[in-house]
Amino acid sequence: MTSNTIRDPEDGGTVLVLGATGKTGRRIVANIEAKGVRVRRGSRSATPSFDWSNEVTWDGCLDAVDAVYINYAPDLAMPGATDSIQAFVDKARRHGVKRLVLLSGRGEEEAQACERIVQSSGVEWTIVRASWFNQNFSEGAFVEMVQAGQITLPDVDTPEPFVDVDDVAEVASVALTEPGHAGEVYEVTGPRLLTLADLATEISEATGRRIHYVPVPHKDFVDGMANSGAPRDVVWMLDYLFATVLDGRNAYLSDGVQRALGRPPKDFAMFARGTVATDVWRSVA
Numbered sequence: 001m002t003s004n005t006i007r008d009p010e011d012g013g014t015v016l017v018l019g020a021t022g023k024t025g026r027r028i029v030a031n032i033e034a035k036g037v038r039v040r041r042g043s044r045s046a047t048p049s050f051d052w053s054n055e056v057t058w059d060g061c062l063d064a065v066d067a068v069y070i071n072y073a074p075d076l077a078m079p080g081a082t083d084s085i086q087a088f089v090d091k092a093r094r095h096g097v098k099r100l101v102l103l104s105g106r107g108e109e110e111a112q113a114c115e116r117i118v119q120s121s122g123v124e125w126t127i128v129r130a131s132w133f134n135q136n137f138s139e140g141a142f143v144e145m146v147q148a149g150q151i152t153l154p155d156v157d158t159p160e161p162f163v164d165v166d167d168v169a170e171v172a173s174v175a176l177t178e179p180g181h182a183g184e185v186y187e188v189t190g191p192r193l194l195t196l197a198d199l200a201t202e203i204s205e206a207t208g209r210r211i212h213y214v215p216v217p218h219k220d221f222v223d224g225m226a227n228s229g230a231p232r233d234v235v236w237m238l239d240y241l242f243a244t245v246l247d248g249r250n251a252y253l254s255d256g257v258q259r260a261l262g263r264p265p266k267d268f269a270m271f272a273r274g275t276v277a278t279d280v281w282r283s284v285a
Contacts, residue, residue, distance in 0.1 A: 015176050016061055016097075018042035018050060019071035023135050024103060027169035028069055028176070037177055040065060052084055058091055067099035067176045068092055070118070075237045076104060076111035085114040089121045099124040099182070101175045103168070106131050106187060107249040115185070124182040126175035128168060131189045131250060134271040135165045137199065138280055141225075141234065146211060146281050151200050152224075154242045155215035159251050161189035162199070164266040171260040186256035190265050193251060199268065206272035207281055218242060 015032055019025035020041035032039050040061060042050035048060035052073060062068070070088070072081055085102075092100065102118045104127050105111040111129075118125045136142050137151075145151045168188055175181040194202070200213035216224075222239045226232075257265035275281060 013066045014038045014040055014064060016040045016042050016065045016068045017071075018069055019073055020046065022071065022073070023133060023139055023165045024169050024172065025069070025071055027166060028173050031169060031173035032177055035173075035177055055087060055091075058088060059095070062092055062095040062097065065092075065095065065097055067101065068097055069172055069176055070100060070102045072103075072114070074233050075108075075241075076114045077108045077240055078110075078233060078237065081110060082113050082117065086117050089117055093121055093123060097123060099126075099176065101126045101128060101172050103172065104129040105245070106189075106254075107245045126172075126181045126183070127185040128172050128175065129185060129187045129256070130168050131161050131163045131254075132245075133165050133168070134162050134190070134266075134268055137203070138271075138275045138278075139165075141230070141238065143280065146203060147283060149210065149283065150212050150214050151196060151203075152214045152216055152221070153196055154218040154221045154246075156242065156246045157195055157197070158246050158248045159193035159195050159198070160246060161191075161193050161250070161253050162268055163188050163190045163257075164268075164271050167257045167261070167265050171257060174260060181260065184260070186260045187254035188256040188260075188265070189254045191253065191267050193253065194268060202268050202272050203281070206269070206276050209283065 015037055017025050017028050017039055020029050020043045029039050029041060042061050044051050049057050050061045051057045072085060089100065100118050100121060100123055102115060104115050106129050115127050118127065133140070137146055142151060171186050171188055197213045200211045204211045222235060225235045225238060
């Protein structure tokens with residue numbers, strides 16, 4: 001299958017970015033717009049709106065689109081994700097979409113089932129299979145823990161090659177808009193294996209204050225998240241991820257960033273220093 005550069009706006013080329021307001025999506029939107037390519041934002045707040053739970057919204061978003069970044073919320077491991085991905089891919093093909101780029105998760109059997117759906121779609125595809133994001137500690141569920149000086153998470157000492165979302169977004173952006181990435185599975189990780197205790201040490205060094213990793217029993221963590229008012233699907237996802245994905249299956253490095261971008265991935269220490277400059281980790285104590 002040939003792989004061509006997505007057409008510029010004057011030729012009618014449009015990239016649909018699902019999850020356009022999320023961690024990866026908003027970065028991809030910025031990257032692609034900087035290339036001069038037209039972007040359609042896929043989110044419930046956009047016009048036309050996109051909602052994974054309402055298939056009626058999909059057609060308007062897919063009309064006259066060349067490429068799609070598929071970011072299923074909250075996670076491809078969620079029950080029903082494979083059915084939604086199959087229905088969306090079928091609809092995208094009928095609309096004449098030429099390229100699909102799927103954000104997937106390492107070590108998730110359910111996510112890999114979704115990968116196979118995209119791979120058998122009959123259109124150009126690229127898989128971006130990511131490890132845990134650095135930005136979970138600056139933009140996600142754990143930022144308040146860092147602010148409070150205590151990263152209170154399940155008692156896990158398995159290392160993970162945390163990846164920077166900037167790298168994930170850049171890989172997805174080139175796959176969406178440039179030739180040479182069709183048929184690739186880019187497994188994207190950071191350059192080091194780090195435990196949760198290691199992350200606390202790295203953040204401590206960057207902030208100049210002591211950040212403690214406080215391990216707690218898995219059930220206590222899940223119950224605490226539920227009692228805090230976190231959305232039910234987020235609680236389910238964190239329960240699943242800590243119970244399965246952090247069992248050691250992902251404790252190795254991959255070269256997806258290097259292969260896609262021709263450079264090494266960003267290190268967690270660089271991410272931490274950059275985050276300190278934003279003041280998002282300011283102590284709330």
